[in-house]
Amino acid sequence: MIIGVIVTFAVLSFSVLGGDRESEQEARRLAAVLAQVRDEAALQGRDLGVRFEPTAYEFMSLEPRRGGWQPVADDDLLRRRELPDGLRMRLWLESREVILEQPRAEQRKKVETPTPQVIVLGSGEIIPFDLEIAREGGGTRWRVAATLEGELTTDSPDAAR
16 A cells, blocks of 8 residues: 555656746746747848647748748758647737647648748847747646847746746
8 A cells, every 4th residue: 555655656756846947947948949040040130930739839930032931951950849848838919819720731732831820020020929838738838038128938837926
């Protein structure tokens, strides 16, 4: 009985803490990649964007000759990234939540490419946003935000509780 209780607590604490660490790691990874993308956009003088889905994000480049925004190919930093199972994102622009849609496979093959929700300008400026990464069904939320001044921040609104 004692071993059963200990194992139960160990499993519960691992799943709760493991999930919290996963959402924190993904938030910090996204902020680091965005900082690098901001620097790269400024160095190259090109506009880049980020297209968010509930469980993934991808980077896009503005290519006027090719008809607008195109997914970035052949760049490991700017590759499409999937969140670990159980994590989801929510996005706010100008204090309004943006409904993130999961594109179907047939939508990805269409000629029309969706536009990014967040844009990193060739000047190094980034459109302000708030993004939340959390485990489905609860757990600690982690927030990645870009301010009007171009600062990227990462924090947990649940940490103060």
